[in-house]
Amino acid sequence: MRMILIGPPGAGKGTQAANLVNTYAIPHISSGDMLRGAVKAGTELGKTADRYMKAGDLVPDEVVIGMIIERIAAPDCSKGFMLDGFPRTQPQAAALDTALKAANVELDAVVLLEVPDELIVDRITGRRSDPETGTIYHLKFKPPPAEIADRLVQRKDDTAAACEARLDKYHRDTAPVIPYYAERGLLRRVDGVGSPDEVLLRISAVLGPQGQAS
Ligand code: ADP
Ligand code: ADP
Numbered sequence: 478m479r480m481i482l483i484g485p486p487g488a489g490k491g492t493q494a495a496n497l498v499n500t501y502a503i504p505h506i507s508s509g510d511m512l513r514g515a516v517k518a519g520t521e522l523g524k525t526a527d528r529y530m531k532a533g534d535l536v537p538d539e540v541v542i543g544m545i546i547e548r549i550a551a552p553d554c555s556k557g558f559m560l561d562g563f564p565r566t567q568p569q570a571a572a573l574d575t576a577l578k579a580a581n582v583e584l585d586a587v588v589l590l591e592v593p594d595e596l597i598v599d600r601i602t603g604r605r606s607d608p609e610t611g612t613i614y615h616l617k618f619k620p621p622p623a624e625i626a627d628r629l630v631q632r633k634d635d636t637a638a639a640c641e642a643r644l645d646k647y648h649r650d651t652a653p654v655i656p657y658y659a660e661r662g663l664l665r666r667v668d669g670v671g672s673p674d675e676v677l678l679r680i681s682a683v684l685g686p687q688g689q690a691s
Contacts, residue, residue, distance in 0.1 A: 478503055478557040479582060480684070481564070483655070484590030486643040487600035488669045489676060492613050493590065494561045496677050497684075504553050508541055508563040510611075511548065513632075533634055533642030535565060535650060542572045549576070557585075565651045570658075587658040588680055590669035594644055601640045605629040619673065 478501045482490045491507060498505040512530060515523030522544065526536045535541075545563045548554070564570040577583060592600070603616040608630050614621040621629055634643070658664045665683040669676055 478559075478586075478684075479577070479584050480557075481560045481584065481587045481658075482562075482590065483564075483587060483651070484669060485592060485594070485597055485647045485651075486640065487597045487604065488590040488592040489600075489673060490561045490590060492619075492673050493677060493680055494559050495611075495613070496673075497680065498559055500681070501557065501559070501684075503557040503559055505559050505561060506545065506548055506554075506563070507561040508545060508565070509561075511544060512536060512541075515544075530634055531639070533639035533646070535646050538566055538568045538572075541565075542569055545569075546572065546576045550580070564654055565646075567650075567654055567657070570654045584658075584663055586665055586684060587663045588665045588667055588683065589655060590667055590676070592669040596670065597644060598637055598640050601635050601643075602637055604635050605631055 482494055484490055491509075494505045494507065512523070512526045516527045516530070517523070522540060525540055529536045541563065545560070549558055549560075564573050600615065600618070603618065605614045605616060605621065606612065606629065607614065607621070607625055608628065613619070614629065655664065667676065667679045667683060
């Protein structure tokens with residue numbers, strides 16, 4: 478199963494990916510997580526990425542493309558993968574296609590999580606994550622257990638201002654990628670409004686039990 482989860486920032490991609498990768502036994506490849514890892518590790522790539530991420534700007538294609546194409550060539554991706562947050566631009570989508578063609582494999586599905594802009598700011602500003610387990614919580618919608626509340630962290634870019642910038646980039650750069658997959662019959666639109674469990678059921682329904690997208 479080779480699939481992409483696409484949707485605005487805060488749509489629930491990371492939350493849903495964490496559930497889906499167990500069902501389909503494929504690695505969850507989050508470009509955002511990989512970039513935050515590089516920032517934390519202080520690598521050259523991380524130093525470059527940090528400047529863009531803080532401001533809610535996209536990291537340049539040449540940085541992100543190399544990172545992801547190398548990752549999906551790793552042995553644990555031979556039977557599939559779930560891409561979360563990549564591609565985010567048309568050049569990224571084209572580079573992914575070229576790499577998959579060269580490897581003689583095809584995408585099975587692109588799941589678009591649809592959430593209206595007016596719900597996004599709340600989702601993003603209330604997001605917190607557990608640095609020990611990576612679990613994503615929300616102060617209102619998925620409150621953390623009291624005993625771990627003190628160790629939760631908030632992302633630097635999860636402010637109302639950076640959120641506006643990220644939504645603008647989503648509409649300008651990422652939304653144009655959607656028709657590209659729709660034309661090829663790969664796009665599955667899923668309503669991302671509702672509880673995380675309801676959304677998971679909707680995604681599972683469009684992917685099918687064995688991951689045979691229908
Ligand atoms: P969210 O899940 O809230 O959309 P991500 O964790 O996917 O956020 O991404 C956080 C930030 O990392 C983005 O705002 C952007 O700066 C950078 N980033 C992540 N993926 C990409 C990508 N494919 N292309 C360019 N920048 C990216
Ligand atoms: P993305 O990876 O698309 O940026 P996340 O999965 O990190 O999105 O979710 C953003 C925030 O919204 C998190 O705090 C998460 O707990 C919360 N969230 C995720 N799915 C839902 C949902 N269906 N309803 C309400 N809140 C949600």
